[in-house]
Amino acid sequence: MTGPAYDAALHLLDRQVVDSEGRMVCKVDDLELTVGDGGELVPTGLLVGLPALLPRFGRRIGAELTRTHARIFEAQAHRTSPDVVDIDLVEEVDSEVRLSVPRAGLLRPRDDDPSGPERVRLGDLLGLPVTAAPGHGLHRGSRLLDVRLVAVPDGRRHVVDALVVGPGRPGALLGYDRRSEPGPWLVADLVRWLHRHARVVGVGPEVVIDREDRVVRVGPGASVRPLLG
Amino acid sequence: MKRYLNVLLGVLTAIGGFVDIGDLVTNAQVGARFGLSLVWVVVIGVIGICVFAEMSGRIAAVSHRATFDLVRERLGPRMGFVNLVGSMLVTLLTFIAEIGGVALALQLVTSVNHVLVVPFVAAAVWIVLWRAKFSSIENVLGLLGLTLIGFAVALWQLGPDWGELAASLGEKPAQESWATYAFFGVALFGAAMTPYEVFFFSSGGVEERWTRKDIGVMRANVFIGFPLGGLLSVAIAGCAAVVLMPQGIAVETLGQVALPVAVALGKVGLAIIVLGFFAATFGAACETGLSTGYSLAQYFGFQWGKYVRPDEAAGFHVILLVATVLAAGVLLTGVDPIMVTEISVVFSAVALPLTYFPILVVANDPDYLGEHRNGRVANLLGVGYLVVITLSAIAAIPLMIVTSMGQG
Numbered sequence: 101m102t103g104p105a106y107d108a109a110l111h112l113l114d115r116q117v118v119d120s121e122g123r124m125v126c127k128v129d130d131l132e133l134t135v136g137d138g139g140e141l142v143p144t145g146l147l148v149g150l151p152a153l154l155p156r157f158g159r160r161i162g163a164e165l166t167r168t169h170a171r172i173f174e175a176q177a178h179r180t181s182p183d184v185v186d187i188d189l190v191e192e193v194d195s196e197v198r199l200s201v202p203r204a205g206l207l208r209p210r211d212d213d214p215s216g217p218e219r220v221r222l223g224d225l226l227g228l229p230v231t232a233a234p235g236h237g238l239h240r241g242s243r244l245l246d247v248r249l250v251a252v253p254d255g256r257r258h259v260v261d262a263l264v265v266g267p268g269r270p271g272a273l274l275g276y277d278r279r280s281e282p283g284p285w286l287v288a289d290l291v292r293w294l295h296r297h298a299r300v301v302g303v304g305p306e307v308v309i310d311r312e313d314r315v316v317r318v319g320p321g322a323s324v325r326p327l328l329g
Numbered sequence: 330m331k332r333y334l335n336v337l338l339g340v341l342t343a344i345g346g347f348v349d350i351g352d353l354v355t356n357a358q359v360g361a362r363f364g365l366s367l368v369w370v371v372v373i374g375v376i377g378i379c380v381f382a383e384m385s386g387r388i389a390a391v392s393h394r395a396t397f398d399l400v401r402e403r404l405g406p407r408m409g410f411v412n413l414v415g416s417m418l419v420t421l422l423t424f425i426a427e428i429g430g431v432a433l434a435l436q437l438v439t440s441v442n443h444v445l446v447v448p449f450v451a452a453a454v455w456i457v458l459w460r461a462k463f464s465s466i467e468n469v470l471g472l473l474g475l476t477l478i479g480f481a482v483a484l485w486q487l488g489p490d491w492g493e494l495a496a497s498l499g500e501k502p503a504q505e506s507w508a509t510y511a512f513f514g515v516a517l518f519g520a521a522m523t524p525y526e527v528f529f530f531s532s533g534g535v536e537e538r539w540t541r542k543d544i545g546v547m548r549a550n551v552f553i554g555f556p557l558g559g560l561l562s563v564a565i566a567g568c569a570a571v572v573l574m575p576q577g578i579a580v581e582t583l584g585q586v587a588l589p590v591a592v593a594l595g596k597v598g599l600a601i602i603v604l605g606f607f608a609a610t611f612g613a614a615c616e617t618g619l620s621t622g623y624s625l626a627q628y629f630g631f632q633w634g635k636y637v638r639p640d641e642a643a644g645f646h647v648i649l650l651v652a653t654v655l656a657a658g659v660l661l662t663g664v665d666p667i668m669v670t671e672i673s674v675v676f677s678a679v680a681l682p683l684t685y686f687p688i689l690v691v692a693n694d695p696d697y698l699g700e701h702r703n704g705r706v707a708n709l710l711g712v713g714y715l716v717v718i719t720l721s722a723i724a725a726i727p728l729m730i731v732t733s734m735g736q737g
Contacts, residue, residue: 111696114402114409116394116630123641127401127630157407195392195697274403274690284693284708287715 106193107264108143108222109246116196117146117185119203125185126207128197129153131222132184133260140303141260143249145184146197147221148207152182156223183207188256220311222247228309230265230301232318239297243268244309244316248300263307263316264327266298298327336549342471343554348561349613350430351423351520351674353606354667356562357586358735359513360569361579363505364497368563370514373717374521375559379551380710381522381685382530384692384703386547389534392697396528396684397627403687412683413628417621419680420525422673424617425656428454429666430610433583437603444663451657454614458649463536463635470612476605480564483593483602489571497570512728512735515721516671519678521559522718525620527684532623536636541701568593581667618656622648671734678725681718689715 106112108131117125129152132145154165166180173179185207191200199206212219230242242265250261274291301307306319318324359367389395394402397416401409431450432443439446457466501510539547568589569580580586583606591599619635622645626633633645660666689711692703703711729735 114406116398116627123637124626124630124632127628129406129630153406156405157410161407195394284689284703284712286712287690288693 105248105250105261107246107248108260109226112193112197112249113222115193117148117199118196119199119201119206120191121202123203125199125203126183127153129182130156132210133220133222133225135218135220136259141220141247141309143222143258143260144187144219145210146187146190147182147184149182151178151180152221152223155221159227178209181209184210224311225309227268228314228316230263230316230318232322232324233320236299236318236320236322236324238265238299238301238318238324239267241267242297242299245298261303263301263303264298265301265316265318266295266327292328295327299324300327332546336546338468339546339550340554340557341475342467343550344557344561345471345474345477345609346467346612346616347555347558348474348477348565348609349423349523349616350426350610350666350670351523351677352562353430353565353583353586353609354580354670355513355516355520355674356565357569357573357580358671359517360566361573361585363502363510363513364500364570364574365494365563365566366497366499366501367510367514367517368498368566370517371521371559371562371566374518375556375562376710377518377714377717378522378526379555380707380714381527381688382551382555383548384707384711385527385531385688386534386539386551387544387701388688388691388697389531390539390544390547391541391699391701393535394691394697395532395535395623395627396688397624399691400684400687401628403690409628413624415680415683416524416528417624419673419676420528420617420620420624421652421656422669422676423523423525424614424621424652425659426666426670426673427610427614427617428653428656429660429664429669430583431607431614432660433666434603434606434610437584437587437606443666444661447657447660450611450614451653451660454611454618455650455653457615458618458653459639459646463533466612466615467533470608470615473608474605474612476601477561477565477609479590479594479598479602479605480561480568483590483598484564484567484571486593487568487571487589489567494567494570506732508728509732509735511724512732515678515725515728516674516735518721519674519676519681519725521562522681523674523677524680524684525617527688528620528623529616532619532627532634536634538636544701583667618649618652621652622646675725675729675734678721680722682715682722685715685718 112131113128115128117128119125126148128146129149130147131143132147133141134144136142150169154169155162157165170179189199189201190197192198226244228244230238230244232238244263245266246264247260248262248264249258252259301318302323304322306322308317310317385396400412404412428450432446435446436443572589572592578585587599587602590602623633625648626645631644632642634642639646691697695702
């Protein structure tokens with residue numbers, strides 16, 4: 101993958117995936133993150149298909165749609181597991197996601213043994229409530245809005261380096277909250293005002309994503325800086 | 330030299346391709362009831378479609394992304410889906426109206442009831458979508474559509490009192506209420522700024538593999554072709570205002586749209602205009618049909634487009650077939666295509682903000698467009714039209730109810 105750092109939900113999710121011959125393959129319906137030995141989150145695959153897309157329609161509607169989908173395809177062994185495109189096959193990410201291989205026979209679910217590394221979906225993490233000690237400047241209603249991916253020095257892999265948190269208000273995907281220059285002024289100013297409480301929290305020992313309790317805990321020593329600026 | 334010929338061809342097809350069944354019917358209806366007093370709406374609509382098409386064409390040329398890619402990327406899967414359903418319904422409704430329009434045009438020639446013609450028209454549309462090259466669909470039908478210039482010739486031949494006609498520009502006829510005036514204003518706006526035009530335009534840019542170098546040609550097509558197409562719309566309204574309005578004839582059939590041309594130019598003129606009806610509606614039927622496939626494929630990410638072999642975009646072609654069968658099925662119930670047209674232009678106005686807003690946002694995004702992102706003028710117009718489009722979308726359905734589709 102290219103680019104030193106980018107925000108996964110803003111720059112990767114829902115992008116068009118194109119194969120090595122320029123033909124369209126699918127959309128990035130969700131992103132697979134693998135929990136490393138030190139607890140770090142590493143993007144390892146693009147998740148594809150209705151089992152990946154439907155849960156992103158919101159907690160309640162998404163769960164209902166996923167159940168319905170599983171009921172319709174009851175005979176299929178993999179009816180709830182999405183197809184995976186391994187992240188190593190991704191050559192470049194810009195306005196489309198280019199793969200290094202042709203598309204024929206590419207999509208299949210991951211054949212994991214249960215003792216393997218723990219994997220989570222980005223879509224499952226987005227929207228988790230964030231709790232922090234007062235004095236951090238985090239808004240009380242803060243949720244996880246996005247994760248920032250940074251290339252690790254040794255080469256191709258990326259790792260989740262920071263969390264974008266803020267009150268979950270509309271317009272986070274428009275991108276105005278991340279950059280100060282683009283207009284048009286009326287729309288941009290409104291979105292920036294809505295997201296004035298958004299912050300970037302650096303990933304570290306003080307930041308815990310508790311997937312059991314479905315909450316992100318930000319400890320007193322965590323680094324918090326404004327999103328814009 | 331070839332470059333100039335390309336620009337000329339693009340402009341001519343943009344003129345011929347601008348008018349569809351919605352423009353034909355709505356402009357004639359408005360002309361017959363309101364004279365030229367709503368021409369200002371056509372002007373606003375044409376500038377609007379220029380702003381919208383130029384932004385989406387620029388995005389397609391620089392980032393190779395078409396409308397529904399951007400809708401999903403910028404609004405997320407859930408809002409994007411709501412958006413997809415709304416836009417698909419309006420596009421399907423327009424598709425039905427266009428196929429019905431082709432059938433009505435053939436009925437004018439053959440006197441065979443349009444319901445009987447519909448299956449053949451639908452089959453022809455599907456075969457063209459399946460087999461014909463993208464550029465031949467656009468060029469052949471666009472150029473044939475130029476025969477609608479007959480309306481301008483007819484208006485000139487009718488020799489109206491130009492001073493009187495000009496005086497009626499700003500004046501609402503006394504017998505019409507403000508509510509119906511506003512309703513037809515919204516309908517005319519929806520007819521000029523039909524959402525599928527932009528789906529088709531931006532997807533067409535990807536089909537024809539536009540690059541940064543093509544932005545100039547694209548702009549010439551938009552800024553010359555669309556306004557001239559808008560002039561044709563005004564000529565249609567003008568003809569109706571001169572011939573039909575004094576007689577108190579309300580436009581309810583496609584034949585009545587052509588009537589002023591028959592009065593002014595006789596049989597030959599009529600024949601040419603009916604050919605224009607056929608080409609314009611058939612071309613628009615292809616464009617709307619393709620647009621249903623474009624929207625769905627762009628949301629879900631599977632291969633679309635006529636630039637690959639049909640078997641490489643099998644899902645896309647299945648959608649085109651299903652949409653065509655569906656449209657034919659609706660028309661076979663005997664529903665009046667003119668009524669479908671009237672409804673489709675109003676809902677076009679309702680659905681417009683759904684796709685306009687994401688395009689405006691991305692047109693400002695340096696990640697997609699780099700140095701080609703919106704400048705000051707584009708943004709001034711862009712935000713201005715965001716307000717206009719939103720207002721007309723909000724007003725459309727209440728006005729439709731209050732005026733009983735413009736009858737009150």
